[in-house]
Amino acid sequence: MPDLKSQISNLKSNYAIIVAGGSGSRMQSALPKQFIELCGEPVLMHTIRAFIESDAAPKIILALNSSYHELWAELCTEHNFTIPHTVIAGGETRFHSVKNALDTITAEDAIVAVHDAVRPLTSKQTIDESYRVAATSGTAITAVKSRDSIRQMNGELTTCLDREGIYLVQTPQTFKASLLKKAYEQPYTGLFTDDASVAEKTGVHITLIEGSHSNIKITFPEDITIAEALLNKKAISGS
Amino acid sequence: MPDLKSQISNLKSNYAIIVAGGSGSRMQSALPKQFIELCGEPVLMHTIRAFIESDAAPKIILALNSSYHELWAELCTEHNFTIPHTVIAGGETRFHSVKNALDTITAEDAIVAVHDAVRPLTSKQTIDESYRVAATSGTAITAVKSRDSIRQMNGELTTCLDREGIYLVQTPQTFKASLLKKAYEQPYTGLFTDDASVAEKTGVHITLIEGSHSNIKITFPEDITIAEALLNKKAISGS
Numbered sequence: 001m002p003d004l005k006s007q008i009s010n011l012k013s014n015y016a017i018i019v020a021g022g023s024g025s026r027m028q029s030a031l032p033k034q035f036i037e038l039c040g041e042p043v044l045m046h047t048i049r050a051f052i053e054s055d056a057a058p059k060i061i062l063a064l065n066s067s068y069h070e071l072w073a074e075l076c077t078e079h080n081f082t083i084p085h086t087v088i089a090g091g092e093t094r095f096h097s098v099k100n101a102l103d104t105i106t107a108e109d110a111i112v113a114v115h116d117a118v119r120p121l122t123s124k125q126t127i128d129e130s131y132r133v134a135a136t137s138g139t140a141i142t143a144v145k146s147r148d149s150i151r152q153m154n155g156e157l158t159t160c161l162d163r164e165g166i167y168l169v170q171t172p173q174t175f176k177a178s179l180l181k182k183a184y185e186q187p188y189t190g191l192f193t194d195d196a197s198v199a200e201k202t203g204v205h206i207t208l209i210e211g212s213h214s215n216i217k218i219t220f221p222e223d224i225t226i227a228e229a230l231l232n233k234k235a236i237s238g239s
Numbered sequence: 240m241p242d243l244k245s246q247i248s249n250l251k252s253n254y255a256i257i258v259a260g261g262s263g264s265r266m267q268s269a270l271p272k273q274f275i276e277l278c279g280e281p282v283l284m285h286t287i288r289a290f291i292e293s294d295a296a297p298k299i300i301l302a303l304n305s306s307y308h309e310l311w312a313e314l315c316t317e318h319n320f321t322i323p324h325t326v327i328a329g330g331e332t333r334f335h336s337v338k339n340a341l342d343t344i345t346a347e348d349a350i351v352a353v354h355d356a357v358r359p360l361t362s363k364q365t366i367d368e369s370y371r372v373a374a375t376s377g378t379a380i381t382a383v384k385s386r387d388s389i390r391q392m393n394g395e396l397t398t399c400l401d402r403e404g405i406y407l408v409q410t411p412q413t414f415k416a417s418l419l420k421k422a423y424e425q426p427y428t429g430l431f432t433d434d435a436s437v438a439e440k441t442g443v444h445i446t447l448i449e450g451s452h453s454n455i456k457i458t459f460p461e462d463i464t465i466a467e468a469l470l471n472k473k474a475i476s477g478s
Binding site: 141146147148150159160162163164165166167168169191197200205206208217223226228230 | 380387392396398400402406408432433458459461462464472
């Protein structure tokens with residue numbers, strides 16, 4: 001087994017941490033969404049390919065619960081999936097998974113995108129812009145404006161928020177590695193819902209970039225139907 | 240031309256106001272989304288059919304800018320669309336369109352759903368629950384929890400909101416007519432983004448009911464692709 005840490009540290013610049021959910025304990029109940037087939041291959045393969053085919057062409061670090069490493073290796077063989085990527089053990093929560101992955105990146109000047117394994121439809125344009133903006137601003141958080149009105153629960157009541165100022169946050173969330181590593185030195189709290197919230201806690205200014213409503217997160221069964229339709233359309237239009 | 244107002248006032252209980260966007264001035268640029276074909280017929284026909292096929296089986300009032308009445312009549316003929324519905328003139332804004340439609344409802348005990356013309360995928364379950372809940376609570380606002388993190392713009396900065404308490408508001412938004420009519424007596428302000436916000440301003444308690452992430456609003460070109468995939472799946476599964 002080669003020393004992955006030193007391998008990665010010899011490479012420069014762009015990294016993508018792909019964070020896959022699902023703990024071993026859930027394995028009995030349902031297959032985590034990243035393994036579900038989408039147009040003939042697991043969601044996660046589409047996700048990794050999107051990054052590899054971008055101009056940023058980052059090194060891929062997949063944070064995956066250890067109990068799924070064997071399954072993933074089998075799926076890669078079965079689907080003849082040969083895109084180089086490093087698999088590391090996911091942690092107890094998303095925070096711990098990202099932290100484990102960051103620990104393997106030692107390049108001082110690295111730019112790191114953190115991305116949900118279950119967002120397979122991210123465009124090349126979005127990925128490249130996130131690396132470009134993060135390289136200058138330090139952060140690039142993909143987000144879209146809400147197309148619906150928004151209500152916020154206050155006790156038993158809800159109140160309407162001004163939709164104009166509300167953004168739905170997606171991934172990739174891309175950072176200068178030095179900044180993100182420092183943020184991930186903080187102790188974990190349940191308030192960290194994404195990487196932007198971890199970074200923000202250290203006083204970092206969050207820069208938003210425009211995502212797409214097509215950059216969906218596979219969450220519900222109908223999302224596979226939606227994702228397949230969007231992928232098929234993309235294939236036809238060649239975009 | 241029969242007196243539509245008196246026709247409607249002789250009928251009882253359930254109404255659905257379908258609000259179609261698009262002003263005449265925009266006609267040169269693009270066909271409003273409610274007229275785009277979805278699985279072979281305009282979006283709006285799917286929307287109306289969803290209501291008619293619910294157990295609530297409401298009387299349909301379509302608020303449509305006058306400049307589109309002729310086009311709509313032609314489309315109905317072309318597609319042999321014979322579901323009974325009343326077409327009234329839309330107003331300058333959504334608020335004014337709903338107000339115009341409400342003016343035609345005189346039944347004291349009516350329950351009124353207000354619905355976007357461009358949400359063709361609303362389930363029978365959601366529609367029926369909205370009438371059922373509004374009949375007892377006074378209001379039933381369809382909403383889903385956000386699956387993404389949420390950021391709110393504050394000046395030049397954004398801050399992360401607690402996602403747990405955030406709801407994305409959809410339609411139908413269903414009300415006891417007496418309550419909604421009173422709310423629509425208020426003068427218009429740009430802060431009224433939906434019917435719930437109009438009603439809330441009069442001190443009405445807003446009750447949320449659970450919608451579905453499939454209850455999409457046709458906003459972007461890719462939404463037609465998504466809606467067709469979901470409709471085809473529904474047809475296959477028979478649900």
